Amino acid sequence: MRYVRWIALAAVLVLVSSGAIYAQMREPTPTGGVVDTGAPRPVVDGNRIVDARDGLPWVPRGVNWSSFEYACAQGWGMSALDTTGDQDQYDREAEVIADWGVNTVRLPLNQDCWLGTRGAPVSDQFDERTPSDYRADVADFVSSLNRAGIVVVLDLHSRKRMGQPEFGNVAMPDSQSLTFWRSVARDYAHNPSVMFDAFNEPYSRYNPTGSKLVFDLTWKCWRDGGCQAPVEDDQTATQGRVTYTVQGMASVVAEIRDAGAAQPILLGGLDYSNDLSHWLQFAPDDDQLVASFHSYDFKDCASQKCWDEVIAPIADRVPVLTGELGADDPTGGYVSDYLAWADAHDIGSLFWVWADHPSDPMALVRNESGSPTAYGALARRYLREAANS
Template sequence: MRRWRRPLAAVALVCALAVAPAAVAAPPAPHVSGNALVDARTGTPFVPRGVNWPSFEYACLYGYGYSNARSRTSVGPDDADAANIARWQVNTVRIPLNQDCWLGDDGLPRSDSSTHRTARGYRRAVRAWVERLHHHGLAVILDLHWSGPDGVPAEGQRAMADERSVAFWASVASRFRTDPAVMFDVFNEPYSRWNGDAPAFDLTWGCWSGGGCRAPTANDTSPLNRRTYTVAGMQALVDAIRGAGARQPILLAGRNYANDLTGWLANRPADDQLVASLHSYPGQGCDAPACWDAEVAPVAAQVPVVATEIGDDGCRAGHVARFIDWADRHGVGYLAWEWVLPDGRYSCHGGTAYSLIADTRGTPRPPVGTTVALDLGRLAFSAPTAWLAAR
């Protein structure tokens, strides 16, 4: 575990004031080669490291926009925020999306009294944000975060993809198939569901891969009902992307909220551009170095592994520090959750407790934001907090 001592961190912060931001380069073009990602432009290794930029998954549901917008208390998908993210020395940004808002299903995206919103407008807003991030040299991972089977609004996380998820990925891949700086994270967090102490839905590795089982329509924060839908497996989602002509890397999250990769290798779809996606938060089943050595390292020995979400609540950073230390030593990428400001209801748990930034300028919020920013800067061989130079 890396322990950042306050005096050393303070020196790094002071030195950063004299460092100008590096010239903006074209975004990388990730490509799977063996158990690593490489930049297809240069053939050099590419390890995705960066942040998650949420709100495209929920703003369009709640009816206040396609995503968050810049204000005194919020960041928005504009050039200023893309520049602030880039100053952290990240190379990748993950954008969670809403299935219904993209497809125009189930009454989404929602309009309000002043603005009529459409699926076409949502897709344009997503593309515009992707292009702004590219302009600042950043690769992008598009993530299917909130979904819902036909007739059920995408108002949260489902256990696994559905038939409309196949249509979603065919559409997304068609629009980004010529963009080599985009990767596809096909389903955020596959999970099994319990009803008290009894299993209500067991997502087996076979269904994870091939689909066909029946999952609850209720999202993971709603009470179970008797309604179910037919799961679309990872192979169907991969086929939809490839059928649209997109050849970029595809990320597949493991079971148990993307924390279990034990059956990933044996059940992965047939494709040579697959990346294993892991999520790591304190309290999950595999949340310590011994487990990462036993369960994640063997996967990373055969295919690239990216922790597309890592986090700690806002009052501690021990788990994040341990994970990034392990990941850096094993060539595993990571994307911290989440690039939002803490709101007025901020506490150590719930709400925006995982916020990485303290203000709209992208100032790292201690302790998690500063832990991540220091590591990103160290890995980039530049001052850990070059974001300060532009303030």
């Protein structure tokens, strides 16, 4: 584990309703300086995220924008927009998202498409696609979102599936995940309006019948790595006979910092980022960490009792962000109940998912122009009210 190196740049005078207080703001100072993106500059300050531009508390609220994690592995484009070379299309998409009151967008990425490993990105018969193309498309959309006043969370979400066109999640980072983060962090170290999500959803694995635990992810391995996880992703049955050596969250954090990036890093817990029970005990040493909680009604921590007993004490110590929020029936009450609880604890939420997937009850939109589904209407109303409060 390594301590983050920060340079205190200035003492910022912050005015609040109870009077004037002084806050010592620390901004990241990566090699090459910090660019002015026009979007908030999130910095962890105790158990809050603040905007380094003015030192005021800033709560991330927004959506997950899905497709960078799978389109490039399916061979039909880099993202849902397939906009290689068309910045205007990303600009229009960012404007539509911003109109909902969004201040944060989480972008799930594909490790193999970024690195060019395991045959990714996949090209169709008409167009050759390269890792450089993929990285350029991601950069174009990040720039568009930032210009629209939106912070971006870059998330290591998936890899290209072995022998399959779809995407899949392995249980924990592997050695190439460190290469991925070294590259991503180097590319975005200068951008203060970007945060990093170290690994989407860590998990344990059972055999195909569910009768035997073949990989038990412990909190120690979550932090330190070294255990052996099945090579198969979570869309592929496994007996756990062929494994790889897990890289822990401490190594991922160190890789990002060693690449010169000082921005906040999100760390999801066990059980697909739904179990944060020992997050405080095992979090790596770093003063810019955010606990990422994935809240769904079909997971174990789906009651106010769990939120009060597990999530709230963490939020008293470090910022908590609901990196994904959804439900089997997202208009059935669970999402609204969670949002009310999260707001009372200054916990931001990112809705899953901004995608026009007709068969998915959690799809927020019906088309690229942002026409909302019933769930989308709920999300848009909440986001606009939060933005105007």
